[in-house]
Amino acid sequence: MRTASIHRLSMAHPGDLSELERLIKAGTVRAVDIVAIIGKTEGNGGVNDFTRGYFTQTLMALLSQHRGRPAAELIHEVPCVLSGGTEGVMSPHYSVFCVSDTAAATPQHASALAIGTAFSPKVSAEDVGRRAQVESVATAVRQAIANAGIEKPEDVHFVQVKCPCVTVARASAAIAAGRPPRTSDPNRSMGFARAAGAFGVALALNEIAPNSFDDDSLLADFSIQSPRASISSGVEVESNEVVVLGHSAGWGGELRIAHRPMTDALDIGGIVDVLADLGIAASPQVSARDAGRISCVLVKCEPDRRGNVRGHRHTMLDDTDINAQRHIRGAVAGLVAGVVGDGRIFVSGGAEHQGPDGGGLIAVIASQGLGGS
Amino acid sequence: MRTASIHRLSMAHPGDLSELERLIKAGTVRAVDIVAIIGKTEGNGGVNDFTRGYFTQTLMALLSQHRGRPAAELIHEVPCVLSGGTEGVMSPHYSVFCVSDTAAATPQHASALAIGTAFSPKVSAEDVGRRAQVESVATAVRQAIANAGIEKPEDVHFVQVKCPCVTVARASAAIAAGRPPRTSDPNRSMGFARAAGAFGVALALNEIAPNSFDDDSLLADFSIQSPRASISSGVEVESNEVVVLGHSAGWGGELRIAHRPMTDALDIGGIVDVLADLGIAASPQVSARDAGRISCVLVKCEPDRRGNVRGHRHTMLDDTDINAQRHIRGAVAGLVAGVVGDGRIFVSGGAEHQGPDGGGLIAVIASQGLGGS
């Protein structure tokens, strides 16, 4: 019987994996059990955010050392999903997802947290933000669901995808090769890539039909959305990387996951509700005891593209100094961290088609037992 | 009997006072009744934030037109306290504080919101951040309290001060004149000016003794603090401008004010408590009906200078791309706006000596009657 465990660790800088190294050396974590990493690094979260690549390189060198296999192989096996940008109260950290086979003890719960991962083939520059990327993501999500042994789509609670985008250099090369990408603007490319990822998740989870959209629907028809899709995009990945989180009767352990849409950036109700789904009260803040049960908080959010929040004008989209995604991450993280009482939360911007338009989603993983993670 | 009223208005840009102009033309607001403005403009909140000067110039031109007096005089009579920076979900807005004399109807409440204002003489560059500025602020605060008719210091709930700071040019001139300022660094100068303002408020409210501090205490001894001081600093003012808000039996109307310290940037409890002080529940969010009673939300906050929030490292102070004050304003505003359900909140950074170290304070003004403001 498989059992998932999560270690949420802090880093002193994007190349600092000393906490994980310590756990591996102490035998607390077995390097071969690590199936995925989801974390926040302190870059700007944009095209020129190299903190993600730096962390990934460091991680793969560490895993290589302890698993005795080349980093160049591991990077295509262990999804390392990093979101750059720890604006405001967010604290740079990473959650290490481990899976171990335990003796089939009498399971205390009918089902438990199940994890599955998958990698798509490389995505070429001209496919970014087009149906080819949507299909590629959908295929990988289905593989990850199967890999997790999750039987029904409704048991999937969260699908994290990391999608490649174009840089100016990649776009120029593609144009020179006669295969123009959807856009040469890297920031716009990241948006299209995230949209393609969300469509791919929705397709894999049967939330949308294959013929219900075309290329023009991306970043345009915001009625298409998946409340379980969390998509990041960055220059440092070449293929779509997928981590599926859900419940399965085939898994043991104390961890469970819940998710809720967030209707907008002020939707504190969604945050309180998802905690309640896991039996955790926030009145107004999660108690220190319950906070110890929480393993992982995963949030997607988005500056409302219509320019206002609940009828009042915001300035995020008109700001030439600070990227809009940095604005919204900082604001939503301030709210979620205030409710949870902890800055070690994954809040990622760019929630196009991921939850309600102008809002996003929140997922929380917590232990159902008395002990913390 | 004096009665205070507050109009919270939105702006389309920092030079847009059309909503106030409309109210004046409609007779809803009498220009002569306006005693102070507190607002948020969409600049960066730093030395080179000219949105405050732009708004002020526009306001004074409007008041001049409707009061038949030169703007150059009014600017030294009506405090216009603007905090730049509407990071995240904050919405650019301004609260117009009006005072009118009403026939002495039987007052429904034993006391009501009282407002007093004062201006200090000009502060020279070399006095910024030194005892001379502290004393100057204290004197002005005492004048404003007297002006408001507030009898006891404990009835003061909030003192807003706008303090001048130095620019590189002002600092150079002072150095050339043989009177070097505490610092030539404008951002540091703003910090010293805010510290001097907080010390001045604490001195005026008898929270500290005159001999309990010296110049070296500013930005150093953080045990000295006033939980009722809210200090902004900017290049566009030359003297310390003071607005005192409290309660007085000599005032009528429905408005009351409450304040609470915020222990840190995650102190959602302080926010909920200050609302409860005014009979407003947030479970988890203020209801639309109660939100209509709220006239003004005033918050000061600060990136913890020790580099962590509740034990977890934050990155605000090490960020060369985004000013730390912009980070913290965005985060705390996200939390407060989420509880209140409204982005029209005044959240100002630079809370040195204003409330607990690493935290700040929150004050709310709300109507005690059934109708909104």
Add this chain to the structure above:
Amino acid sequence: MRTASIHRLSMAHPGDLSELERLIKAGTVRAVDIVAIIGKTEGNGGVNDFTRGYFTQTLMALLSQHRGRPAAELIHEVPCVLSGGTEGVMSPHYSVFCVSDTAAATPQHASALAIGTAFSPKVSAEDVGRRAQVESVATAVRQAIANAGIEKPEDVHFVQVKCPCVTVARASAAIAAGRPPRTSDPNRSMGFARAAGAFGVALALNEIAPNSFDDDSLLADFSIQSPRASISSGVEVESNEVVVLGHSAGWGGELRIAHRPMTDALDIGGIVDVLADLGIAASPQVSARDAGRISCVLVKCEPDRRGNVRGHRHTMLDDTDINAQRHIRGAVAGLVAGVVGDGRIFVSGGAEHQGPDGGGLIAVIASQGLGGS
């Protein structure tokens, strides 16, 4: 006989017009002679740069006072073309263009600097970046040429246009009204507006034929360009404002203008050549004596959208922290200021279709006599 004069003045902040006020009070400048202002303010040059509006409001109040006419009228008669962003060594300043009628002395030169201005009607949000705006600009340019009395198109050396763009709010309103703009993204809108301005200038100067382009050519067919077009865009203008500078036999005085394309951001040869056109040597720097003859330096530039400069990758377009226009303005201003020996230069980004792709243009106005301006 008309004579042009230019006063290049410094400002302490975007609302500081004290130098002009002093000249007017001293009688050096007659307020009624002022026909246009071109300047650099210290904002970010983007959508949320309000330094331009602040300066303009201050200027119009000053002109209103001295011309005895409402500012609301003057703003539609005197083009006030400001480019935000004084990155690096640029110094905030403004050039005041004056025209006076002088007794027909024997002209020393066959022709001299001639100035003409014009305003188009308001441009609606949906017209921004489309043929309607191109035509609107072209019409205004032709009016300004006529107004200047310039007889031949080849005698036009520089056409400055300030074009309106959309904000998120304007775009949302237009969409709600069923007239969607080309883009809702303000930064992209500024790009389309600049492109429309450049096409309009090229059309008016017979550099392109009316049927040689359509809406899709803007920001796409970079073979279309005008080496004499300098276009700015900003939220603070509603109509296309045009200033034409050239030579005419009907004008007197010592000032002459020259212009050159810049092939790329390293084209120091173009700078040296345009100075040589006016009889000014730079070996390597303009002498202090010759620098005194220079009245105005006007530059447009652009981060090469193909991602490299002379074969080496640049990072301007992939930077999430600093806007690409701010990058290029700082670099090109560093080069031009180094050659000229003076930071009071107008260097404006966003040179799409204005000069060679990836480059831009430079125009210089200098006195041909011995005295300075």
Add this chain to the structure above:
Amino acid sequence: MRTASIHRLSMAHPGDLSELERLIKAGTVRAVDIVAIIGKTEGNGGVNDFTRGYFTQTLMALLSQHRGRPAAELIHEVPCVLSGGTEGVMSPHYSVFCVSDTAAATPQHASALAIGTAFSPKVSAEDVGRRAQVESVATAVRQAIANAGIEKPEDVHFVQVKCPCVTVARASAAIAAGRPPRTSDPNRSMGFARAAGAFGVALALNEIAPNSFDDDSLLADFSIQSPRASISSGVEVESNEVVVLGHSAGWGGELRIAHRPMTDALDIGGIVDVLADLGIAASPQVSARDAGRISCVLVKCEPDRRGNVRGHRHTMLDDTDINAQRHIRGAVAGLVAGVVGDGRIFVSGGAEHQGPDGGGLIAVIASQGLGGS
């Protein structure tokens, strides 16, 4: 007889050392010959610039692979001096300094480029920006001169030092340990560290006497300066790393170095002069043929802390959006690249005490033969 060679290579991102790897694999470069790297990475150049650490980690892994020794040792033997920030036209690149022993052919020149390196012991947080760091740097510089076999101090042309600074976390730890650093502000700490480095170089080169300064002189007495000191500071180094470049009769090869002070950010004369020292004309730009002879361009610069350049106000120091060092690097790089015709130049900010106040210095290495580098 030792011979120095330099390979100037481009990178696609801060973790890309593929060009060097290719040269090593092709046998063009022997990994053991590499004695130092000086380069520009595309970070922000501030405390939170991790592009330097990312590059360094990648470099050391590459060297480790090819030299068969642990990266943890090599990092203390091969100085990797990176300056973050490729503002404007700068292109991310790195210069690989190699030294090989060649058969003692008849030397064509009396002396040639000589290179020496050294590492100081670790610098503790409380020593940063104090005499202890000055002395530590001076000792390391003397070691590097000896290592290079440079006989006379006047034959030293350029000393590059990379100095550690404090982060908020390091500062907090030092304070907790009762050993407070000079400042807890990371950006200020970088300034003090650079000042200490410059003093250390000046001390080692006998430009200043040991008793001519104390801790208070740093960042205060700007008459103390070394026109040959180039100091960077960053969080990723723990000891002072030194690279000395000069001339020695004991070295062979075609490379020679020259240096000049730059009096201010507009000093194009200094640039042209240093090129002339090497027999290279710039009229106004270096010819393509001569550009091929240039191996390395090294520049230090500084935003004038008095707030103006040649009498005209600049806005670099008052800008809350863009760090002043990013401003000045972009401007000076624009000028130097325009003269040289190449964006692959090392322009580093923070030139306190390195060359004239408000200016800096430039050094160029070029081949004296006909072939390129």
